[in-house]
Amino acid sequence: MIGESERAIRRLHEAASELHAITGEGEDGHVRATVDHTGRVVRVALDPRAMRQESHELADSVTRAVQLAQDDAVARELALVTDALGPDEVLGSLQEQLDRAQDAFTRALDAHATAMDRLGRS
Numbered sequence: 001m002i003g004e005s006e007r008a009i010r011r012l013h014e015a016a017s018e019l020h021a022i023t024g025e026g027e028d029g030h031v032r033a034t035v036d037h038t039g040r041v042v043r044v045a046l047d048p049r050a051m052r053q054e055s056h057e058l059a060d061s062v063t064r065a066v067q068l069a070q071d072d073a074v075a076r077e078l079a080l081v082t083d084a085l086g087p088d089e090v091l092g093s094l095q096e097q098l099d100r101a102q103d104a105f106t107r108a109l110d111a112h113a114t115a116m117d118r119l120g121r122s
Helices: 002-018 048-052 055-085 087-121
Strands: 022-025 031-035 041-046
Touching: 022 055, 031 055, 041 048, 041 055, 048 055
Parallel strands: none
Antiparallel strands: 022 031, 031 041
């Protein structure tokens, strides 16, 4: 079991280096955005031809390039983590997070319902 954990950790460290820089490109190819593994934009590159666009077109191209890079980063991270840990481990972790979020939502909803009942009796 410890050996499996150590191998999984080693694979995750190796996988992290693959997520150092992920690039997305605008539909016209004139804009490229690079993000890190967290989705934070680390670079935007504009081909000189991009400057011929209207400002709203350029803004759309930049936005699209960033979104594509961020989507790719999320997909790659999930694939690498799933590969390193195995799909059962990843699904189990996601299910736990979903259960915690659902429990928190239910508690908050109950608290609001109780407060509304108190207001109604006042």
